[in-house]
Amino acid sequence: MLSFIYAAGGPATISPPTLIIDIALMAMLVVVAFAIVRMRSLFAIVMLQGVYSLMCAAWFVTLDAVDVAFTEAAVGAGISTVLMLSAMLLTDRQSAPVGAKKSLGPLLVCVLAGAAMFYAIPDMPAYGDANSPANTGPGMEYMTAAVTDVEIPNIVTAVLASYRGYDTMAETVVIFMAGLGVLLLLGLNGNAGFWQAKVQGQNIFSLTAPRTRILTSTEDKPETEPPAPDEAAPPKPKPKRKPAAAKKRAAKKPAAKKTAAKKPAAKKTGGKGSAS
Amino acid sequence: MLNFLNLSQAWIAAEAPVAIVVLPLIIGALCALINKERIAWLLVLLTTLICSALSFVILREVMASGTISYGLGGWDPPLGIEYRVDGLNAPVLMLISVIGVICTLYALRSVTAEIEPKKRGPFYGAFMISFAGLLGMVVTGDAFNVFVFLEVSSISTYVLVAMGASRDRRALTAAYNYLILGSIGATFFVIGVGFLYMQTGTLNMADIALALSESGESRVTQVAFAFIVVGLGLKLAMFPLHLWLPGAYAYAPSFVTAFLAATATKAALYLLLRFVFTIFDPTADFIISALTWLLAVLGVIGMFFASFQAIFQTDARRLLAFSSVAQVGYMLLGVGIGTMAGVTAGYVHLLGHAMTKGALFLCLGAMWYQFGVTRISDFKGLGKTMPWTMGAFTVAGISLIGVPGTVGFVSKFALLTAAADKGWWWAVAAIVFTSILALVYIGRMLEAAWLQDRPQVDGVDVATREAPASMLVAMWALAIACVVFGVNATWPLELANDAASVIMGGAG
Amino acid sequence: MAADNTHSAPANPVDIPWDAVLEWGLALASTGLIVSGAIFVLAGALGVLRMPDFFTRMHAAGMTDTLGAEFILLGLMLQAGFSQMTLKLLLVAFFLFLTSPTATHAIANAALKSGLKPQLGPYKAPELSEIEGKTPSEGAH
Amino acid sequence: MNSHLILRTVSKFLIPLIVVYGLYVHFHGDFGPGGGFQAGVIVAAAVVLYALIFGIDACKVAVPPSWIRIGMTVGVMLFAGTGVVTWLLGGAFFDYDVLKYDPDHPAGQHLGIICVELGVLFTVATVMVAIFYAFGSRTPDISDEDW
Structure with a gap:
């Protein structure tokens, strides 16, 4: 194992004790990862994910990436x-078993991606090689430049917030967007997602209700819907066009109802649903 | 101290690449707080208009004086992030922002119909952020910054797609599929960027290209290339990786579908061009074989496969979504040909297809808005009940097929000549044959709409009910663009030629 | 250490080199504390493996972990000398002293609430034949 | 009530300290590991701890859900706003040096970094709480006995 890691050539500057810790941590990571994949109890999986993260953090510390470890x-x-626990509470305690056929595809993707990375190993710079491009290019320049440019002892913060502050802004927007998505899809009080879109003020679904149901006769246009109290519902074009015309249509509505006997019921429920 | 007056023309021209991204981001964050949908909409419209103006300024600047480079934070490029606009990405910027304006115009009515009232402000915010993410992805000259903005646009897109749930609950599953596949794609992409960093030690695209040309071909580069192509392939719905697309396009709110179809895959395709040709060395053996086998051959298979699937769809939006996958195949074929003419053709197809597909999806949205039409069988008589909408649909549909006089013909013809020049007669045959397939699936819809009688309810003919004016304006703007650029194709061809020369200039 | 010794070599041979004594004493004390802390933690780990039921295991882990961690922290504090680090370690020790027993309590309480009965009565070591073929958690019965 | 007496007492004492620690992590980010992101998560963890121990309804009184949208936006605004201010002062976007001039010390950088990290803190903290509220406020379909 050791020889395998050193094999890439170049001066490996890491000391053996750190290497032993690294290997031990990575071995545990692999074990935990397999446990997560094999396990069916979601509670245990969530907990194991916590364990996995914690061990990752420990491993990052041995790699001297303290900021990453902290995060x-x-x-x-x-x-x-x-x-994850609070999300799990809403679903189930056990995951449904996944058939061998279904897990074959993801397995193949994982194996291929892993094989590709192994394929690249011979040309990689050695682990901890001081002469590798990553350690000689701009990465090293930060070390010398940040001392005078930013004068902050923690180079990571200097790179994160100043040199590449724009990236961090976009990351903040990503988090903002995640929060906005949660607000839009779930709502903070657990009561979102029951509103239904309506075609001209009526509930129809492409599969459950054929389109003919809303194709009402000539004059029975949905603009005649009574305006809902909150501007909640009907997607009617705003009435600023011709209020008089709208009223006229409203007056005509009863007549139209007679012709289309099936219509009114559907329409009424639609209207009510939209108003409430 | 505050030199506000500095907002001179020169200042705007200099700062435009950043302003075009930051402005929608800020407005997007603001929209999350606005409860009045009209105000949010106005803000969004204003922002997209300003962005279009800025993109026009950028385009003019690029045409006049070549590449624009902007060091963010005042740092010099290898240290800080660089924004870099040249002939390749300036037209895409323009495309995204103009489509943004048109979709916003359309959105006013369609959002009222499809989104819960109190959520409309934040919804516009999400749209703005997605818009900014796409622009950011295109304008940047930093490989990692691409990933970050890819995430910005993706995450907002997942939310936007899922918001279609109030119309059809299947939007949630579609958005979830998209989320899983999109995340895998983003992960692959960032792994690829990591490998590039390992090989070159820098994240700046120009720097990477320089370092790669010095260090020559290595296995790390090859793996980086593979990961990046797969990651971007997921984003741009390359043929075997397109599984998220039909669902996402079919169930998203209608203006979101139009916006995504016109811009998202195009931005990803631009990135593919950027990475394959200007960052990696396109003369390297593995890239040449990847171009031929991965992009061109898979593109052609995708064209066939997706076109056939499109023919058998019953849902109009799914049909157009599969057609999008097929069209991506055309663009990939153009890229895969790898010659100047091929890339030009692919690029023109990118621009033209954005207009065409945007118009088609906008029309479909209007049909749902007025009649709840989603299935092709319901198209019956739509030419009589919604003549103007159907007219725009027809024009765009003809462009999709590639009838002379439309932009679809221009790009397909360019593609044909490029393939013939290269001697790829199988590709020529594929293009012709899939165009016939396009004729079949578009023709099905047009036949139902124009040749069949208007439907009846309880023995009474359904009345003509045209889409609202704002929607009509939006869809006709795109439809007319299809024709105008089809008749007078010099402008898009010129743009594409510039773009291709940026690429091929890099190749030497 | 050696350098320090020569440096503080007394002019008067009867004088005791207090500096060196202090240093050695500190080193010894901190080593002792860390080693004993480690032993406590190890004992706790052993207890988790060997104890028969949930509550006794919890007990073994909770008690020894608190004490062991405190010992180790104390040892580290001695190593750090008077610096900002000592203060931080002191704070860590304080929080650990507070949270570790609370966490143990919370877990045990939750187990009791959810109906897990503590095993009462004298402990009977399982037969060797009984253990075989069973997982360790089922072995103690 | 009684059953959680110990937890309540300890957490009442700890929660303010967690928030203080979060702020420490934020403002100490220039010198040691840490920064706005970690600080935001720690502050959010304090809120989540409060909700776990005193119930989500009590937590919603302490940290009203209406703050969340505002906090998220304020965070992004602080971050992007710093860039806009650098624009207005005549620099490039995010060129913190123009924020405050000091001939022998990049004071502007320090100021800019703190502002920007504060923006991250706001967004991260509120978004984490938002996600917790969103999931925690829904009543689970399955009862506790199903464990």
Whole structure:
């Protein structure tokens, strides 16, 4: 194992004890990952994901990526476990078994992606190689430039917030968007998602209700819907066009109802639904 | 101290690449707080208009003086993030922002019909952020910044698609599928960028290209290429990776579908061009074989496969979605030909198809808005009940088939000549044959709409009920663009030629 | 260490080199504390493996973890000397002292609430034959 | 009530400290590991802890859901606003140096970084709480006995 890692050539500067810790942590990561894949109890899976994150964090510490480790510990092991648990409570405690056929595709993708990475190993710079491009290019330049440009001891913060602050802004927007998505789709009080779109003020669905049901006779246009109290509902074109005409149509409506006997019931429910 | 007066023309021209992205981001964040949908809509319309103006300024600047480079944060490019606009991405910027304006115009009515009232403000916010994400993806010259904006646009797109749930609950499943596949795509992309960083030590695209040309071909580069192509392929619905697309397009709110169909896959395709030709070395053996086998051959298979699937669809939007996959195949074929003419043809097809598909989806949205039409069997008599909408649909549909006089013909003809020049007669045959398939599936709809009688309810003919004016304006704007650029194709061809010369200039 | 010794070599041979004594003493004390802390933690781990039921395991883990961690932190504090680090370690020790027993309590309480009965009565070691073929958690019965 | 006495007492003491620690992480981000993102998560964790122990309804009184939309937007605005201010002061976007001039010390950078990180803190904290509220407020379909 050791020789495999050193094999890529170049001076490996890591000390063996760190390497042992690295290998131990990665071995545990693999074990936990397999446990997560094999497990059916969602509660255990969520907990194991927390464990996985925590071990990742420990591993990042041995790689001297303290900031990343901190984030991983706070987000992965900390709050996301709680969030996953609260989401799990809404679904089920057990995951349904997945057939072998269904898991074949993802397995293939994983194997291919992994094989591709292994394919690249011979040409990779050695682990911890001081002369690798990543350690000599702009990455190293930050180390020298940040001291005078930004004068912040923590280079990670300097890169994150100043040199690549624009990336961080976009990341913030990603998080903002995630929050906005939750607000839009779930709502904060657990009561979102029951509103239904209506074609001209009526509930129809492409499959449940054929379109002919709303194709009402000549004059019975949905503009005649009584305006809902909150501007909630009917997608009627705003009435500013010709209020008089709208009224006239409203007056005509009863007549139209007679011709289309089936119509009124559907329409009434549609109207009510939209008003409430 | 505050030099507000500095907002001179020169300042605007200099800062436009950033302003075009940041402005919609800020407005998007603001819209989340606005409860009045009219105000939100006005803000969005104003923003998209300003962005279009800015993109026009950028395009003019690029035409006049070549590449624009902007170092964000005042840092020099390899250290900081660079915005880099040249002939390749300026037209895409223009395309996205103009389509944004048109879709916003259309959105006013369609959102009222499809989105819950109190959510409309935040919904416009999400649209704005998706818009900004697409622009950001296109304008940047930094490989990691691409990923970040890819995420911005993707996450907002998932939400936008899922908002179709108030029309059809299947939107939720579709959005979930898209989320899973999109996340996998983004992960692949970022792994690829990581490999590039490992190989070159920098994230700036120009720098990467330089370092790659120095270091030559290595396995790391090859793996980076593979991951990036697969990641972007998922985003642009390359043939075997297109599974998310039909569902997402079929169930999203109608103006979102139109916007996505016209811009999202196009932005991803631009990125593919950018990565394959200007970052990697297109003369390398593995890239040449990837172009031929991965892009061109898969593109052709996709054209056939998706066109056949489109023929057998019953849902009009799904049909057009499969047709989109087929059209992506055309563009990939153009890219895969790999010659100047081929890339030009692919690029023109990118621009033309954006207009065509945008117009088609806008028309479908209006049909749902007025009559609840989603299935092709319901198209019966639509030419009489919604003549103007159906007219726009017909014009765009003809362009999709590639009838002379439309922009679809221009690009397909360019593609045909490029393939013939290369001696790929199988590709020529494929283009002709799939165009016939397009004629079949578009023809089905047109036949039902124009040749059949208007439907009756309880023995009474259904009245003519045209879509509202704002919708008509939007769809006709795109339909007319299809014809105008079809008759007088110099402008798009010129743009595409510039773009191709940027690419091929890099190749040497 | 050696350098320090030579540096503080007393002019007067009867004088005791207090600096060195202090340093060695601190090192010894901190080592002792860390080692004993580690032993406590190990004992806790052993307890989790060997104890018969949930509550006794919880007990083993909770008690020893608190004490072991505190010992280790104390040892580290001695190593750090008077610096900002010591203060931070002190805070960590304080929070650990507070949260670790609380967490143990909460888990045990939750187990009791959800109907897990503690095993009462004298512990009977399982027969060797009984253990075989069973997972460790079922083994103690 | 009684059953959670210990938890309540301890957490009443700890929650303010967690928030203080979050702020420490934020403002100490220039010198050690940490920054707005981690700080935001820690602050959100304090809110989540409060909700877990005192119930989500009490938490909604303490941190009203109406704050969340505002907090999210304020965060993005703070971040992007810093860039806009650098524009107005005549610099490139996010060129913090123009924020505050100091001949021998990049004071503008420090100011800019703190502002920007504050924006991240706001957004992250509120979004985390938003997600927790969104999931926590729905009543689960399955009862606790199904465990």
